[in-house]
Amino acid sequence: MGRTVFSTSPRVDVIVDLGNPFLNLTVDGFLKIGSVAVAKAAAEEAYFIAKRGSVSRHDFEKSLKKMCREGAYWGTVAGLYVGMEYGVERVRGVRDWKNAMIGGALTGAIVSAASNQSKDKIVLNAITGSAVATAAEFINHFT
Amino acid sequence: MGRTVFSTSPRVDVIVDLGNPFLNLTVDGFLKIGSVAVAKAAAEEAYFIAKRGSVSRHDFEKSLKKMCREGAYWGTVAGLYVGMEYGVERVRGVRDWKNAMIGGALTGAIVSAASNQSKDKIVLNAITGSAVATAAEFINHFT
Structure with missing residues (x-):
């Protein structure tokens, strides 16, 4: 690391x-x-x-x-x-799949906010980012 | 597992x-x-x-x-x-990021073939699947 x-x-x-x-x-x-x-x-x-x-x-x-x-x-x-996942890990003090979930949501929100999308789109992208990050974490760590 | x-x-x-x-x-x-x-x-x-x-x-x-x-x-x-990643791992006999790459390509190809898409779309989805799986593998295992 x-x-x-x-x-x-x-x-x-x-x-x-x-x-x-x-x-x-x-x-x-x-x-x-x-x-x-x-x-x-x-x-x-x-x-x-x-x-x-x-x-x-x-x-x-x-x-x-x-x-x-x-x-x-x-x-x-x-x-x-x-960077977000690492930041969330430092703030929460634990290392589990919830970091991926929160990190994914933050990333989705920031990326769509930065590309000037509507408020609805930002929320939906945050949800999607969160789901994709959680899914990737599950596939790679739990199998 | x-x-x-x-x-x-x-x-x-x-x-x-x-x-x-x-x-x-x-x-x-x-x-x-x-x-x-x-x-x-x-x-x-x-x-x-x-x-x-x-x-x-x-x-x-x-x-x-x-x-x-x-x-x-x-x-x-x-x-x-x-399933594909596991199959590739068994066939190749090693466990590294190339399994994710090959597994992602196979998954992308099969999913788009199953949904009756054109040959171009199947190839492009195989490439995208491969890239997404490799990226997820890198993020989760190398940091």
Whole structure:
């Protein structure tokens, strides 16, 4: 905990230590989940290119932009969530699935508030974020 | 592993043992994530009822139906994913984040194939499922 170690089979480790566990976790989440999103966008583009059978300079630029956009978005949401979960853990003093539930709700609310959505949408996104985070926590920790 | 133990603060344990780890995990995922989705739908309905200030018999029936539908859908997807991840783990013989990646891709493909979507949509959902499962795995295991 506290240092970003992202590793794939041919070992590539990115280690960032900012000396503060909250910041470290957030940067950690941003880098790891950002990489996942970049890979996702790249896989989608690769599928369309393979289907079309050709690739132009314009397509390439568009793909690159999409990868950056998706990577930054997923990274931000994940960093926020990891930071929130850690904050909730510190405030509550325990480590269980309720941290994921509260962290998910806060993340959902903040992300939709930041993107200027209506009050209804913020509440619904908070509920959805909470449910998704709880579900992910259950799947990964209870089985 | 292998038995469904779903616990909340006032302890409520549901234990189902079908004698087969694959089936147990799937049922386990279905029950746990189904419960999360039912709670999510209930929270959404509660928000709308609180906002409107009144509740009719018709609304109540609609809410109940929505809870069942969402619970069954999330439960099915989660059960499928947990089963797939376990299957991939057995076939590969190792337990790492790549199981989540492959399991997520299979789940995304199967769910969209089952709902009669186009071939493009199946591939894209497989990629998205894979990315979401990998991201959830990273968030829960590497921090």
